[in-house]
Amino acid sequence: MADLTFLTTSGETVKRELLIAYLHTSNTGSNPTTPVWSPIGSRVTDSSEELDWSEDSSTDILGVTRTTMKKPVITQTFDPWDLDGGDAAILKIWNLAIKDQDYSALAAQDVLIVHCYAGASTSAMFAERYEACAIRPTGLGGEGGGVVGMPIDITYGGKRTVGTASISAQGAVTFSASA
Amino acid sequence: MADDQNITLDVAGYDIITEALMVLLNEYPALSNNEKIAFATLSENQGKAMFPQGGAVIMDERSDILGRVRQTCQYPFYMVYRAGGLTSARKQKVKEWLDDLGRWLEGQTITVGETPYTLDQYPELTDGRKFRTIQRASVAALNNINSNNTEDWAIAITARYTNEFKRL
Numbered sequence: 006m007a008d009l010t011f012l013t014t015s016g017e018t019v020k021r022e023l024l025i026a027y028l029h030t031s032n033t034g035s036n037p038t039t040p041v042w043s044p045i046g047s048r049v050t051d052s053s054e055e056l057d058w059s060e061d062s063s064t065d066i067l068g069v070t071r072t073t074m075k076k077p078v079i080t081q082t083f084d085p086w087d088l089d090g091g092d093a094a095i096l097k098i099w100n101l102a103i104k105d106q107d108y109s110a111l112a113a114q115d116v117l118i119v120h121c122y123a124g125a126s127t128s129a130m131f132a133e134r135y136e137a138c139a140i141r142p143t144g145l146g147g148e149g150g151g152v153v154g155m156p157i158d159i160t161y162g163g164k165r166t167v168g169t170a171s172i173s174a175q176g177a178v179t180f181s182a183s184a
Numbered sequence: 185m186a187d188d189q190n191i192t193l194d195v196a197g198y199d200i201i202t203e204a205l206m207v208l209l210n211e212y213p214a215l216s217n218n219e220k221i222a223f224a225t226l227s228e229n230q231g232k233a234m235f236p237q238g239g240a241v242i243m244d245e246r247s248d249i250l251g252r253v254r255q256t257c258q259y260p261f262y263m264v265y266r267a268g269g270l271t272s273a274r275k276q277k278v279k280e281w282l283d284d285l286g287r288w289l290e291g292q293t294i295t296v297g298e299t300p301y302t303l304d305q306y307p308e309l310t311d312g313r314k315f316r317t318i319q320r321a322s323v324a325a326l327n328n329i330n331s332n333n334t335e336d337w338a339i340a341i342t343a344r345y346t347n348e349f350k351r352l
Contacts, residue, residue, distance in 0.1 A: 022251030046249045 006167065006183055009123045009131055023122040026081065026159070027178055028094040028140075029115035042117050042178035043093035045159075049083045054118075054161075084143075084156035099155060102142040112139040116161060117180055119170045132170035132180055137163025194240040194257045197313055197347060201240055201259045204307045204315075205343060209234055209263070212285055213294070213301040226266045229334055235262045237340070247351070255347040260321065263341060268334035275326075275335070282324035282339040289318040289341060312348040319344075 013019050027042035046052055059075040088095060098114075101107045116138045124130040139160040147154050168182040202223070209221045222233040237260040244256040263285060265278050284294045293302045306315035320341055327338035 020251065021247075021249055025250060044250050047252065048248050048254065049250075050246050050248055052249050 009125070011122050012124060012127060012130070013122050019122045023120070025119050025121065027117045027119065028097060029117070030093040030097045040115065040117075040180065041093075042180070043097075044176075045094045045116075046083050046086070047089060047092050047095075048087045049085070052081060052083050055080045055082075079161040081159045081161070082156065083159070085147075085154035086156055088153045088155060095155065098140055098142060098157060102140075103145060103155075111141065112137070113163070114138045114140045114159075115163075116140075116159065117170065117178065118161075119172070119178065121172070124169060128171040129169040130171070132168055134166040134168070134180060134182070135161040135163050136166070192242040192245075194242050194255065194347060196311065197240040197257060197345070198236075198259070200309055200311060200313060201343060201345065202236065204309055205234065205259070205261070208289075208307050209285075212288060213296045213299075214281055214284060214288075221263075226264065226336075228332065229266070229268055231266050233264050233266075235264060237261055242347075243344075251350055253349055253351045256316075257345055257347055259343045259345070261341055261343070262327075262338045264327065265324075265337045266330075266334055267337075268332065270335055275337075278335075278337045279324045282337055283320075286320035286324070286339055286341055290320065309345065313345050314348075315343060315345045317344045318342070 011019065013023070026045045028045050029040045030043040031039060031041035056077040056079055058077050060072060061074075062070055062072040064070045086095060088099065090096065098111070101110050113136075115134070115136050117132055117134045120131040120133075121127075122130075139162060141158045141160075142155050143158055145153065145155045166182045168180055170178055170180045172178050206221070206223055212221070215221070219232065222231060224233060224235050225231070226233050240257050240259040242255050242257050245253060247253050263282060265282055267274070267278060270278065284296075288294045288301065288303055291303055293300050295301070306318065309315060318341060320339060322340040324337055324339040326335055328336040330336065
């Protein structure tokens, strides 16, 4: 894939909502293989991907420093993540984690990261799909008079497929893998 | 030294909250059949009215990572009960009427006659707004004695609500 350009105006910073992670939430129903992508992070005010490159530096006896790196392990925390019956992503994770305690399924979640600020056009935005992400709820509760939250940690993993995504006016996401 | 703290108003929310509060206040079980709570209007000799105190103020605003904005706002107002020729016992009744209104709006159970009443839910709002709490900010007290010897008893109440929308 050739280098991409940003779709945003030169000189302007990129709005945070142009980087969105989506969870594949259509594992049930008549056609479970057709992805329905639901955004993760409603009401989450601050969340970033953390990239661990397994960096290792050493200096030889001649004083030359060399550094090795590996493909990054990407993790991301969504905290707090408030329960909302209209949020398909949190509903799916709640069912897997709290109702079923299905740790195998939680470790194999399909997540799509859409970089809405980069790509050839707004109908072909850069996206990366991780087919076996580990999603780990780290709590469930909240203070009196408040709301129930379920913060999660995601470790992106499994097969990585890059491609392009488009988002309809109704918010439906379509992902196309690069050839 | 002047207070330079910025105050941001939820201008559109003011009308929505006012309308909803007027409907809610007029459902107060202690109102008699023909009684109405008016908006910012009292006759010379008697009446009950709601007076907004300023506007609907945005207390907090946060944006989520998906681009949705959640504002926490408050709408303070006074409920005023005007009456004349009040005896000591009648003054006590007026004060109880206002205090019970505050308790009822908070969701506490009040008793009118022999019947207990509890407000189950706040009215639905439009345009992404939702009532969170309505609480007393003071106890009912004598606020003013007018030139015709009528008395204005008042209680301060604050409605808190959230407003969620997607900002461009």
